[in-house]
């Protein structure tokens with residue numbers, strides 16, 4: 001039985017990347033050591049036992065944005081999510097860094113329940129999930145493991161300035177252009193203008209964090 005540390009589960013729309021606009025359930029796992037200065041989920045980075053709770057339905061009532069998290073079994077989690085979800089929507093496993101935990105069983109169990117499963121990862125840890133899982137590789141402040149570039153279904157690159165693109169120039173040149181999107185960090189206007197210009201030059205896609213524009217989680 002796989003135990004997972006989960007910060008929150010919530011239902012919303014996927015705001016970013018390939019599935020942008022699709023109804024989705026988000027499963028935010030606790031813990032990440034990547035250390036991005038622009039991280040907007042800092043509450044899900046530390047695993048402080050003081051904030052750890054036991055498996056309980058309270059997970060589904062928890063307020064967003066706090067460091068409390070729950071230790072739960074993955075099959076219980078998949079079942080509880082299925083119980084609360086009327087359609088086979090997208091299930092997004094995110095974090096924190098979701099691949100810092102063993103998510104293979106969860107991807108399999110959610111897939112068995114009919115969800116399309118997406119994992120959003122920085123690529124800094126091995127990615128272990130069932131083959132049908134959509135892997136969104138989002139390179140961040142620490143280097144991506146070489147093996148993970150090949151596993152990516154899409155590459156969604158957060159961009160603050162041109163350096164963020166130049167840093168991965170070699171890897172991006174090996175990836176089919178339809179898999180690549182640039183995403184301005186924190187909806188910053190300058191970064192957005194840069195992403196628009198580069199997307200037009202390279203025939204890449206623009207990913208905007210639409211949930212932030214419309215004020216939803």
Ligand code: SF4
Pocket residue numbers: 032033034035036038039040041042095096097122140141
């Ligand atoms: S990889 Fe993601 S969760 Fe981890 S610090 Fe960076 S932005 Fe935050």
